[in-house]
Amino acid sequence: MSSISITTKAAEKIKNSIAKRGKGVGIRVGVKTTGCSGLAYVLEYIDTVPVTRDWFKYQQDGATVWINGKDLVYLNGLQIDWVKNGLNEGFEFHNPSARDTCGCGESFRV
Numbered sequence: 001m002s003s004i005s006i007t008t009k010a011a012e013k014i015k016n017s018i019a020k021r022g023k024g025v026g027i028r029v030g031v032k033t034t035g036c037s038g039l040a041y042v043l044e045y046i047d048t049v050p051v052t053r054d055w056f057k058y059q060q061d062g063a064t065v066w067i068n069g070k071d072l073v074y075l076n077g078l079q080i081d082w083v084k085n086g087l088n089e090g091f092e093f094h095n096p097s098a099r100d101t102c103g104c105g106e107s108f109r110v
Helices: 008-021 069-075
Strands: 026-034 038-046 055-060 063-068 079-085 088-094
Touching: 008 026, 008 063, 008 079, 026 069, 038 088, 055 069, 063 069
Parallel strands: 026 063
Antiparallel strands: 026 038, 055 063, 079 088
């Protein structure tokens, strides 16, 4: 069984973003081919519940994250966090499947 976890801070940010936007059933977390190391994380709003069987739903602290089955091989065990460092803030991904990340932190390799 696959697992994805969402920290309390990340769950609050997801819920607040959807509420501010005024619609949505969660966010999709996926990967795309790009960058120095090969893969980068993709985040986008999901407005309707996916109807195909290849989507996986993860809920924590009232936030919902959807992952397409084709991306799950790269994201199994992922922890999604929300961090603030000085003036910078954003989602941070702790991925046990990632072997390397590029120097700029934008992409990873499994």
